[in-house]
Structure formats: structure tokens, C-alpha cells
Amino acid sequence: MKDAQEEKQEEKRDGEPDGKPDGRKAPKSAQTRTLILETALRLFRERGYDKTTMRAIAQEAGVSVGNAYYYFASKEHLVQGFYDRIAEEHQAAVEPVLEGGEKELVDRIRGVLLAWLDIAEPYHEFAAQFFKNAADPDSPLSPFSPESEGPREAAIEVHRRVISGASVKIDPELSEALPRLLWLQQMGLVLFWVYDRSEGAENSRRLVERLSPVTARAISLSRFRILRPLVKETHELLSDFMPTAAGMAASGRPRRSGAKKD
Secondary structure: OOOHHHHHHHHHHHOOOOOOOOOOOOOHHHHHHHHHHHHHHHHHHHHOOOOOOHHHHHHHHOOOHHHHHHHOOOHHHHHHHHHHHHHHHHHHHOHHHHHOOOOOHHHHHHHHHHHHHHHHHHHHHHHHHHHHHHOOOOOOOOOOOHHHHHHHHHHHHHHHHHHHOOOOOOOOOOOOOHHHHHHHHHHHHHHHHHHOOOHHHHHHHHHHHHHHHHHHHHHHHOOOHHHHHHHHHHHHHHHHHHHHOHHHHHOOOOOOOOOOOO
């Protein structure tokens, strides 16, 4: 079995590309990283997250244990790799919704949420295994953790594009907070989806269909002067409490003493 350093040396000798999207083959290090991640996701599904060890993942992937740890320092880092993959796939899947000429806010919200359900569906059966770890506020698997900043900010950027490309006037006091609020709404959908056992997560899709027009209507109404006091209160609420979630993650809040490490 070759280690990661040997793979990188071979890439230099062979003149392989640096992963640029020009149709050329990905470098061996990227292929190995993808292989380890896909093997881990398969074993998580077959054996469960807690019962799957890094040694088992390495053995199934045909790499050394040291090589597996080179690419992913722990099982938690493997889950972060999964989060990154979901975020990248979602960003690609929403392009037709966000850049296809659709300006109605309700359709943009609906399209983005349904696209996430489509992307996440293959992982539904073992999503609950991740959630019990992600629910711990001190876990790096939490969507609010510093470690999850990359996929979290990528998701918030998607919602920022949802609003900026819609034909709706947004109250300036809420323009900065709304993308994060929409992301929190998506997190609520994710929680519902984790527990959804309907065929093809149909109940989650029904929730999106019911939720999207309500959300779009609330955003549209926020611009009216008669609702300005409510808008102001909402803005203050978000400003005061959202830093304790996404905001505290961005500030790198330290874990409690005695928190588990891998």
C-alpha cells in the first residue's frame, strides 16, 4: 500500500493535473481521498457510525491506516467531508433554480429546499446516526460548530442568492439577517427529514410545499410600514440570539472542559 506522500511524488513525476475542471483526470491524492470518503459512507450505512472504525475503513478502501488518517484525522473529519460534499452538490443542483430566470421568491425558496432533499436522499437511511452526534453543541459535527463553517457559509450563500435574485423588495433592516434565517429554516427541514419515514421522504416534500409560500409571504410583507415595528423586533431578536448559534461558531467558541475528543 502506498502512502499519501508517495502518491503526491508520483503525481509530480507523472505530470498529473492539479484538479482543474478541464476534463482531465483528478490527481491520485484526490482519488484516494474520495475513495476513503465513499468507503466510509458505505460502512456507516451498513454497520452504523459508532461501530465503524478508521481501521475498518482503511481495510475496505485498500489503503494503510496511516494513509486514511493522513486524509481524514478522525471519523468526525470524515463526516465533515460528507458535509462538504453535500454542500457542493447542493450548490450545483440549485443553479437551474437561481440562474434559470425564475424571479418569484416562493419558487426560488421551494426549488432550493427540494434540491437539498434530492441531494440528501441517498444518505437518508443513516442520517439519524449523524444527528445524534451533531445534536451535541460541543461536537464538531454540529452545524453551528467552527469545523462546520465551510458548508454552513456555503448554504447561507445559497439563500443569499435566493433573495438577491428575486423580484421582491426586502426591508433593509432584514437584508443581512434573512439569509441566515432561511438557513435556520433549512436546518429545521433537515431535522424533520431525519425523522421522516414516509416513502421517498414525501412528508418532507409536502412540508416544503406548505412552508415555501408562507415564508415568501412573510418576507414580502416585511416591507410595509405598518409592519415596521414587527420588522424591528425581528431584527433585534436575530441580532441578539443568532450570535449564540452561527455567530458563536464563527467566533470559535471553545468547547467545555471535558468535552470528548476523537
